[in-house]
Amino acid sequence: MSNIEQTLSIIKPDAMERNLDGEIKLMFEKDGFKIVKGKKIKLAKSEAEEFYKVHETKPFYNDLCEYLSSSPIMVMILEKENAVLANRKLMGATNPKDAEEGTIREKFGISIDKNSVHGSDSVDNAKIEISFFFKN
Numbered sequence: 001m002s003n004i005e006q007t008l009s010i011i012k013p014d015a016m017e018r019n020l021d022g023e024i025k026l027m028f029e030k031d032g033f034k035i036v037k038g039k040k041i042k043l044a045k046s047e048a049e050e051f052y053k054v055h056e057t058k059p060f061y062n063d064l065c066e067y068l069s070s071s072p073i074m075v076m077i078l079e080k081e082n083a084v085l086a087n088r089k090l091m092g093a094t095n096p097k098d099a100e101e102g103t104i105r106e107k108f109g110i111s112i113d114k115n116s117v118h119g120s121d122s123v124d125n126a127k128i129e130i131s132f133f134f135k136n
């Protein structure tokens with residue numbers, strides 16, 4: 001049975017600032033993802049706080065929201081079979097030091113906070129995150 005899903009991907013400021021968005025999009029496409037929609041935007045800090053609300057009690061929350069709103073990001077809807085899990089696999093572990101070889105974070109991540117990409121962690125959160133950025 002086929003299980004086509006959509007997930008939300010963000011190319012974060014550290015990667016955008018190094019002009020890695022083209023290379024990262026190619027990695028998605030080579031892995032079989034279709035980039036259904038994409039746009040470059042700059043978030044206000046309040047929008048980053050809303051997006052990352054699940055982390056509001058974490059010690060890194062304020063820095064994370066400052067960072068995500070510090071310069072432009074690329075937000076994309078990615079689609080393929082089991083897209084949510086497939087994207088998490090292609091991204092690699094949150095800390096680039098622990099990310100498997102060939103993953104986006106292993107190749108491009110600088111540190112646990114500047115780890116180049118975001119990806120939804122469940123199908124339910126993918127729906128919430130997609131509607132956050134693509135309201136139609």
Ligand code: UDP
Binds near residue numbers: 060112
């Ligand atoms: N993060 C951080 N310090 C930490 C853990 C996470 O700065 O100790 C940042 C990092 O940018 C990460 C984001 O917070 O991507 C969200 O954390 P999460 O645990 O959801 O990781 P992800 O789902 O992005 O792998």
Ligand code: MG
Binds near residue numbers: 121
């Ligand atoms: Mg997460």
